[in-house]
Amino acid sequence: MKPKPRPAGQYAEFMARAYTLELEATERYAQFAEQLETHNNREVAKLFRKLADIEALHAKRILDEMQWPSMPALPPAYAWEGAEGPETAPLDAIHYLMQPYHALEIALRCEREAQKYYEGIAASRAPKQVRDAAREMAAEEAGHVTLIEEWMRRVPRPAAGWDEDPDPPRMNE
Amino acid sequence: MNAPLTIPLQAKDFKSDYKPVWCPGCGDYSVLSAMTKALAMLDLRPENVAVVSGIGCSSRIPAYTTCYGFHGVHGRALPAATGLKVARPDLTVLVASGDGDGYSIGGNHFLHACRRNVDLTYIVMDNHVYGMTKGQPSPTTEPDWCSKLAPGGTGVREFHPLVIALASGANFIARAFSGDPNGCAGLIAEAVRHPGFSFIEVLSPCVTFRPEQRGWKDRAHPAPVAPTDDPARAARRLMSDDGFNIGVLFKGNRPAFSAGSTQCGQMQDLEKAFQL
Numbered sequence: 001m002k003p004k005p006r007p008a009g010q011y012a013e014f015m016a017r018a019y020t021l022e023l024e025a026t027e028r029y030a031q032f033a034e035q036l037e038t039h040n041n042r043e044v045a046k047l048f049r050k051l052a053d054i055e056a057l058h059a060k061r062i063l064d065e066m067q068w069p070s071m072p073a074l075p076p077a078y079a080w081e082g083a084e085g086p087e088t089a090p091l092d093a094i095h096y097l098m099q100p101y102h103a104l105e106i107a108l109r110c111e112r113e114a115q116k117y118y119e120g121i122a123a124s125r126a127p128k129q130v131r132d133a134a135r136e137m138a139a140e141e142a143g144h145v146t147l148i149e150e151w152m153r154r155v156p157r158p159a160a161g162w163d164e165d166p167d168p169p170r171m172n173e
Numbered sequence: 174m175n176a177p178l179t180i181p182l183q184a185k186d187f188k189s190d191y192k193p194v195w196c197p198g199c200g201d202y203s204v205l206s207a208m209t210k211a212l213a214m215l216d217l218r219p220e221n222v223a224v225v226s227g228i229g230c231s232s233r234i235p236a237y238t239t240c241y242g243f244h245g246v247h248g249r250a251l252p253a254a255t256g257l258k259v260a261r262p263d264l265t266v267l268v269a270s271g272d273g274d275g276y277s278i279g280g281n282h283f284l285h286a287c288r289r290n291v292d293l294t295y296i297v298m299d300n301h302v303y304g305m306t307k308g309q310p311s312p313t314t315e316p317d318w319c320s321k322l323a324p325g326g327t328g329v330r331e332f333h334p335l336v337i338a339l340a341s342g343a344n345f346i347a348r349a350f351s352g353d354p355n356g357c358a359g360l361i362a363e364a365v366r367h368p369g370f371s372f373i374e375v376l377s378p379c380v381t382f383r384p385e386q387r388g389w390k391d392r393a394h395p396a397p398v399a400p401t402d403d404p405a406r407a408a409r410r411l412m413s414d415d416g417f418n419i420g421v422l423f424k425g426n427r428p429a430f431s432a433g434s435t436q437c438g439q440m441q442d443l444e445k446a447f448q449l
Contacts, residue, residue, distance in 0.1 A: 031206070035197040083353035083390070091352065092198040092380050092387050 011129045014121070015066050018137060021117075022059035023071075025087040025110060026052050032094050032103075039096040047103045055087070086110075086117040097165060099158045108148045115141035184209040187219055189239050196304075200351030200377030201231050204298050207349070207357035207375075208267065209238065214362045215265075222265045225254040227279055230305045231271040231298035231377070240267075248279030251286040251295065258291050259432045265365060266292075272299040276312040276332050283334075287341035290369040292429040296361065297334065297372070298351070300379035300386065308382035320382075334374055336411045339404060339423055344369030346407070346423040350393040351377040356419065363421060369429040376417070389417070396420035 029052035036045035063070070080086065087110045095102070118138035122131050187209035195201050212222060222240040226232035228247035235242025241264075245253045254268040275283055275297045286295065301318070303309040310323045312332035319326050338346050345367040349357040357375060364371035376393065378386035396418040401407050407423040414422075 027206075031202060032197075034192055035195075035202065038192050038194055039197055083350070083356065090390070091200070091203050091354075092378060092390075094197045096197045 010127055011133065012066065014126070014130045014133060015062055016071065018133075019059055019062040019066075019071060021085040021087050021114065022055050022062065024085040025089070025114075026055040026059060028084075028088045028091070029055060031091075032089070035094065036096070036098075041096055041098065044098055044100055044103050047100050051103070051107055081117075087114040095163055097163050099162060100155045101152060101158050104148055104152045104155060108145065108152070111141050111144040111148060115145060181216060182213050182218065184213045187212045187222075187238050187240065189237055191236050193233065193237050195230060195233070196379075196381045198380040199230070200300065200375070200379070201234070201298055203351035203354045204231070204296065204357065204375050204377055205234055205237055207351075207354045207361055208234070208269075208296070210354070210358035211361035211365065212240070212265075214358065215365055217265055221263070222267065223254075223257055223261075224267045224269060225250050225257065226269040227271075227274040228305075229271040229274040229303070230379075231269055232274055234269045248274050248277070248282065250274070251279060251282040251293075254293050255286060255289065255291050258293055259430075262292070262431065266294070267361075267365070268293055268295045270295070270297045271304075271311075272297065272301060272313045272332075272334075273303045273309075273311040276334055280312070280332075284337065284341045287338050287343040287370055287372065290342055290344055290427055290430050292368055292370070294361065294364045294371045295373070296364075296375060298375050298377040299334070300377050300383060301331075302379050302382045304379045304382055333411070335372075335414065335422065336408065338372045339407055339411060342370070342427065343372045343423075344425040344427050344429070345371035345421070346411075347371075347373045347421045348396075348417075348419055349373055349375045350389065350417075350419050351375055352390045352393060353419070360421065367424060369425070369427055392417045393419050396422060400424045402426055 029048045033045045033048035033052060036048065089106045089110050093106050115138050118134045118141060121134035122138055124131070126134070184206070193202060193205065219239040223243065224235040224238050224240050225243045225245065226235050227245055227250040232244060232250070235244050243253055250268050250270050254266050257264065258266045270279065286293065299313055301311060301313045301315065303311050308320055308322055310318060310327045313334070314327065314331065316328050316330055317326040335346055335348065345364055347360045347364060349360045351357060360373055364373050376389055378389055380387065394417060398410065400421040400423060401410070402424050404423070404425065411422060
């Protein structure tokens with residue numbers, strides 16, 4: 001099959017990268033939801049599912065804005081500063097007994113990282129169109145940070161010993 | 174007649190509907206993700222790929238893919254995969270294992286699979302512990318790792334799989350880290366493309382029995398030098414390796430084994446010998 005043409009210009013490249021960032025975050029939250037569904041932590045699984053849906057909406061918005069029917073052909077994986085995109089939660093961040101507050105803590109960290117990432121580009125020597133878009137996205141991520149902080153205030157803080165399981169499914173005998 | 178239209182597949186097309194039952198946060202989730210991404214990158218189709226495994230947490234992986242799968246006997250994934258590849262060279266055969274299954278129970282098969290150099294990709298998810306059976310030390314466990322099951326540690330030095338693979342004749346040797354699923358996918362794809370026996374050790378933390386392995390993300394780093402095709406140079410590098418160099422470490426140029434290369438006659442002649 002003929003490869004799709006690469007989007008022209010740095011602005012399109014930046015937007016494709018932003019799209020990938022959202023997509024990677026979506027996939028990770030969906031993965032977390034699946035893991036916790038398997039381990040019967042339905043409340044947190046539902047929350048991660050919701051976070052995945054939110055990130056998927058952000059990704060779709062980028063496609064719509066760029067009028068791309070699908071992701072343009074670009075290298076399959078970007079070289080991020082870390083091993084994964086700035087908005088992607090580390091795979092080992094979850095626990096089978098975790099509570100909604102913990103999930104929101106993870107989301108908060110991810111949104112802050114994304115904000116920092118866009119602020120870095122906004123302050124760089126990138127073309128003006130890219131800097132403007134990055135500034136806009138940083139502001140959007142800052143808005144998400146505020147939303148999650150508010151959300152966290154409505155969720156009970158886990159008590160000490162939340163991860164203690166009197167009958168753990170896995171322990172060495 | 175027009176050629177049949179083939180639509181490129183995505184990673185999700187290689188994932189089955191079975192939900193993995195690994196512990197939340199287990200590195201093996203990331204290896205599954207990397208494996209499916211690699212298969213999509215290689216433009217393969219599930220019906221042309223077989224995933225063969227032994228026993229252990231990591232060996233559950235075939236069921237989680239839409240490829241052909243064989244969840245076999247403890248330590249015996251490699252002989253089954255070797256037979257499959259020799260009989261069906263058209264298939265891409267991936268072999269999944271863990272440090273217990275692959276280096277202890279299947280240790281002998283590991284040596285000879287490297288030596289035979291059949292075109293397989295062997296992915297070993299190494300977490301330095303037997304996770305499925307609740308935390309016994311494995312061949313790659315550090316001698317001083319103290320646990321309820323090994324008070325004071327085993328005192329036995331670790332197995333060095335990459336050096337063993339090199340000495341035994343593996344044609345491609347790499348180390349990946351599950352904390353970098355995109356990098357891991359790239360390495361798996363490169364290993365599949367490379368002819369002969371390709372071995373990838375994936376550092377895949379066990380968050381349940383080795384929670385301290387969460388710290389591996391701070392230790393894993395890209396290998397500072399390009400891969401070599403010189404086994405002597407590779408041996409020196411691997412012997413002084415810190416265990417956290419990530420990337421392709423050796424790319425040999427031995428021709429892969431093929432069933433036709435042994436000059437043992439035609440199938441009909443062999444069949445005659447078995448006639449009563």
